[in-house]
Amino acid sequence: MYEELKYWYLRDHKLFWTLSMSQIKQLCIITGFKKAKKGDIIYFSSSDVPRIFLLKKGNIKIVSIDENGNEMIKDIIQKGDLFGELTLESDKNSNEYAKALTDEVSICSFLLSDFEDLMLKNPNLALTYTKFVGLKMKRIKNNYSNLISKDAKTRLHTFLREWAEREGHFNGNKVTIENYLTQADIAQIIGTSRQTATQLLNEMEDKQLIYYNRKEILIDDFSKL
Amino acid sequence: MYEELKYWYLRDHKLFWTLSMSQIKQLCIITGFKKAKKGDIIYFSSSDVPRIFLLKKGNIKIVSIDENGNEMIKDIIQKGDLFGELTLESDKNSNEYAKALTDEVSICSFLLSDFEDLMLKNPNLALTYTKFVGLKMKRIKNNYSNLISKDAKTRLHTFLREWAEREGHFNGNKVTIENYLTQADIAQIIGTSRQTATQLLNEMEDKQLIYYNRKEILIDDFSKL
DNA sequence: ATGAAAATGTCAGCTACTTTACAATGGGGA
DNA sequence: TCCCCATTGTAAAGTAGCTGACATTTTCAT
CATH class of the missing domain: 2.60.120.10 (Jelly Rolls)
Structure with a gap:
């Protein structure tokens, strides 16, 4: 080198x-x-x-x-x-x-x-x-606080919000996130089972909050998340 | 001063x-x-x-x-x-x-x-x-990892073990901890409801693992915890 | 001593999850 | 191009732990 x-x-x-x-x-x-x-x-x-x-x-x-x-x-x-x-x-x-x-x-x-x-x-x-x-410590502390006291749905929302803020490409209220995580990964991060994560993600898609695929995640309106 | x-x-x-x-x-x-x-x-x-x-x-x-x-x-x-x-x-x-x-x-x-x-x-x-x-960060990280992946009983055991290590007075395998926490406090720390914490503590007392009162906690055999 | 407040004990639902189990999909390598 | 395997979808059954609702006990200030 x-x-x-x-x-x-x-x-x-x-x-x-x-x-x-x-x-x-x-x-x-x-x-x-x-x-x-x-x-x-x-x-x-x-x-x-x-x-x-x-x-x-x-x-x-x-x-x-x-x-x-x-x-x-x-x-x-x-x-x-x-x-x-x-x-x-x-x-x-x-x-x-x-x-x-x-x-x-x-x-x-x-x-x-x-x-x-x-x-x-x-x-x-x-x-x-x-x-x-x-x-970094503060970030970890906050993440974990959420994990303990909130239910799976809230945890998923919080995670998506933070992910979007960290790496999302904003276009007005719409956000595009390059998705390098599987649903199993997301489940692990928010501390739930893969099946529950899948269910919650699909639920959000039904409500038109997000559009999920393996390449990217589109958030339709960040303020509604 | x-x-x-x-x-x-x-x-x-x-x-x-x-x-x-x-x-x-x-x-x-x-x-x-x-x-x-x-x-x-x-x-x-x-x-x-x-x-x-x-x-x-x-x-x-x-x-x-x-x-x-x-x-x-x-x-x-x-x-x-x-x-x-x-x-x-x-x-x-x-x-x-x-x-x-x-x-x-x-x-x-x-x-x-x-x-x-x-x-x-x-x-x-x-x-x-x-x-x-x-x-401090490492400590927090470990604590929270336990909170997510383990059930309430394991969390209580881990908490007691750490508490004993930190402040307990050892006497062979017996440990005395000066107890300045209420069961509600302990419940909060291990991320469970007060009732569940009470139940688990009583269960442990039934099994002669610990003896709990408001002043102190006696661990009968630290190695069995 | 004595009443009030705080802490502990207990129990019966209930619900949000997990687990198990399998089906459908789709992307990438031979 | 086609097959394989990782990923995603879905549903039923089981359960840990929460909520609410009390009863009992302990502590502490007056």
């Missing part, structure tokens, strides 16, 4: 706006790249040394396997998101892995230790990073 | 181990104290300027009120925990507040801006703080 390209990849991320070119290059030295396509499994927590990953392109889900062998979605990572040892502590026994949801996934990574060194030299980065992690 | 006492209060917290005495004193200047007793409500998010709080003594719960006026437990804060604007971003519209669970709650606080300044001057503090926030 050419140094210059690596530099560009990291530089692009708003977390690194506070860093000078030379500092970014310092990180780049150990930067590695991975490519994947839909369905590919990307291990990260068990890898040799603790790393932080940056998703440059595509979408992935972080899943873990429970005692009964059931896949459990922990997080959906989108373009520009960081993932991995965000806590700055390696955690060997989590048995989590990532799975590509789209074709053309590209991930770059750097060593946790290098990142720490850089933070020590650059307190501003530390501050930015802390805010970043904090924001 | 005497300067020396303030200093002692902060110094005691492991987050501040990396700071020198003079640095802690810098924070102390603006430190404020609050005292509360059981049932008291402590507002913090809406207060004048963003602050970070440190619970020095007692236990409190962070709750928010949803559209229907239902109280929702967001977090249980224990002695030594930080809370408030942990994300380093003020968030006016969260309408959260804290409620004292025990008598003799004492809280100290400092200004977010002062803390940020200190972090800029002391990268090590930034690193420690980031790890701290990250750890």
